[in-house]
Amino acid sequence: MDERSVWEKIADQLRSRSMWMLHYCTGCGAVELPPSMTSRFDMERLGMGPMATPRQADILLITGYLSVKTLRRVIYTYEKMADPKYVIGFGSCTINGGIYFDSYSTINRLDYYLPVDLYIAGCMPRPEAILNAFNTLMEMIRKGEANGWKRYKENYEWYKQNQLRSLGEVIVHDEFHE
Amino acid sequence: MTGLATAGRVAGVLFTAFFFGLTFEGIGRKITARIQKRYGPPWYQNFIDVFKTLTKHGWTHGWIFDFGVLMALGGVIATLSFVPLGNLVAFPGLDNFFVIAYLFTVGALGMAMGMVGTGNPWASIGVARALTLMLGYEVPYLIVITTLLFYYKTGNISSIIEAQAQAGEWNIVKFPIGALVALISLQGMLGKEPFEAPIAPAEIASGPMVELSAKYMGLLMLMNTFMEFIEISLFVDFFLGGGTFFVFLLKYFIVWTFAVMVSAVLPRFRIEQAVAFYWTVPILLAFLQAFFVVNGWVF
Numbered sequence: 508m509d510e511r512s513v514w515e516k517i518a519d520q521l522r523s524r525s526m527w528m529l530h531y532c533t534g535c536g537a538v539e540l541p542p543s544m545t546s547r548f549d550m551e552r553l554g555m556g557p558m559a560t561p562r563q564a565d566i567l568l569i570t571g572y573l574s575v576k577t578l579r580r581v582i583y584t585y586e587k588m589a590d591p592k593y594v595i596g597f598g599s600c601t602i603n604g605g606i607y608f609d610s611y612s613t614i615n616r617l618d619y620y621l622p623v624d625l626y627i628a629g630c631m632p633r634p635e636a637i638l639n640a641f642n643t644l645m646e647m648i649r650k651g652e653a654n655g656w657k658r659y660k661e662n663y664e665w666y667k668q669n670q671l672r673s674l675g676e677v678i679v680h681d682e683f684h685e
Numbered sequence: 686m687t688g689l690a691t692a693g694r695v696a697g698v699l700f701t702a703f704f705f706g707l708t709f710e711g712i713g714r715k716i717t718a719r720i721q722k723r724y725g726p727p728w729y730q731n732f733i734d735v736f737k738t739l740t741k742h743g744w745t746h747g748w749i750f751d752f753g754v755l756m757a758l759g760g761v762i763a764t765l766s767f768v769p770l771g772n773l774v775a776f777p778g779l780d781n782f783f784v785i786a787y788l789f790t791v792g793a794l795g796m797a798m799g800m801v802g803t804g805n806p807w808a809s810i811g812v813a814r815a816l817t818l819m820l821g822y823e824v825p826y827l828i829v830i831t832t833l834l835f836y837y838k839t840g841n842i843s844s845i846i847e848a849q850a851q852a853g854e855w856n857i858v859k860f861p862i863g864a865l866v867a868l869i870s871l872q873g874m875l876g877k878e879p880f881e882a883p884i885a886p887a888e889i890a891s892g893p894m895v896e897l898s899a900k901y902m903g904l905l906m907l908m909n910t911f912m913e914f915i916e917i918s919l920f921v922d923f924f925l926g927g928g929t930f931f932v933f934l935l936k937y938f939i940v941w942t943f944a945v946m947v948s949a950v951l952p953r954f955r956i957e958q959a960v961a962f963y964w965t966v967p968i969l970l971a972f973l974q975a976f977f978v979v980n981g982w983v984f
């Protein structure tokens with residue numbers, strides 16, 4: 508791993524204490540997010556909060572299964588986020604397809620398509636597991652280990668190949684009429 | 686020598702707005718959290734948020750966008766340096782309400798221009814809503830403030846503060862109806878519920894801010910803090926009698942807390958409901974206050 512400068516280290520401290528997340532709620536796992544945000548588990552205590560737009564977000568939460576059609580949106584969304592950005596795969600569907608492992612329309616492993624920094628196992632993970640994962644991610648950011656965004660740039664060709672293979676021949680006219 | 690002193694005072698005002706603005710915002714988040722029975726983030730969370738956004742690498746959307754962001758921040762900083770913080774006045778004698786009202790639009794227009802320059806439809810909708818809302822709260826607010834200026838026969842804010850000190854009575858007692866109208870307008874200026882329609886994160890993806898990444902977001906957060914500082918400072922100066930620097934900050938904090946608490950328990954108006962509301966209740970009250978003042982019924 509390349510050495511971080513002092514400024515990068517300070518910046519990483521700041522980044523780990525203020526994480527804005529964009530939750531891409533496709534799967535059922537998303538119902539665990541409201542309890543993690545509201546009074547019982549109170550995610551804002553850690554400086555985290557939901558953000559409405561990818562431009563401002565630091566974390567992309569993929570909460571569950573992704574169909575091939577939503578995959579394209581997720582990729583658009585990820586590429587719109589500002590560096591450094593982190594991806595959390597949420598629930599077993601993002602790890603190996605979960606109960607949809609043999610479905611014709613969903614993808615099985617998220618990290619073929621996007622650089623996942625952290626997975627949360629479970630179907631679905633409880634709020635405790637989610638907060639635990641956020642703590643781990645903060646720790647990783649402070650240590651400079653959460654660099655999926657660099658991996659994505661370095662291995663862009665490989666990711667692109669995988670994305671294209673899943674999406675098939677893509678002719679995009681514009682975002683709404685593909 | 687005087688130039689140096691002025692520079693020192695301007696720096697003082699800007700630093701106060703930066704430090705206390707962000708601190709009070711952090712405390713406001715904590716208060717909202719407590720109302721919702723949560724623990725809430727630490728009071729310095731907003732400092733971390735701003736500095737974090739400044740460390741990230743964002744995108745520009747063309748020179749109109751860049752220019753708009755700079756114009757917004759610059760315009761608001763220019764306005765701020767004319768606002769008296771109690772007895773801390775950066776340019777004594779020049780702290781005229783009309784100067785502030787005039788300069789304030791530079792910031793707002795810069796924001797509108799830059800955000801529309803991103804080309805994102807949500808941004809345009811957000812800006813349109815912000816300007817529509819402005820049409821709502823500005824009218825009653827300006828009626829009340831002009832009434833005040835008419836009563837004191839001056840546009841100078843420091844003189845109004847002094848007049849209150851000499852009368853030994855704050856304007857909130859002297860003009861209770863006007864103060865109420867100004868308070869309702871303040872809620873809209875701050876963009877707090879029930880007048881939160883321009884931002885509306887759940888509906889139009891935070892409106893004007895939708896395309897702001899990283900550094901730009903940080904600058905606009907600062908601008909927002911400064912804008913809130915100006916708006917509340919004006920209320921404190923006009924209606925709560927200004928006071929020395931620390932008394933001023935205390936009054937500021939009370940007004941801010943009140944606004945936060947109101948916003949924490951209310952839902953949101955739709956934009957046309959908000960304007961319709963402003964153009965019925967507050968505008969009538971504002972006219973009532975103006976009527977009283979013109980007839981000399983002030984005690």
Ligand code: SF4
Pocket residue numbers: 534535536570571572597598599600601605606629630631632
């Ligand atoms: S992991 Fe389970 S809870 Fe999560 S999306 Fe898949 S099926 Fe739903």
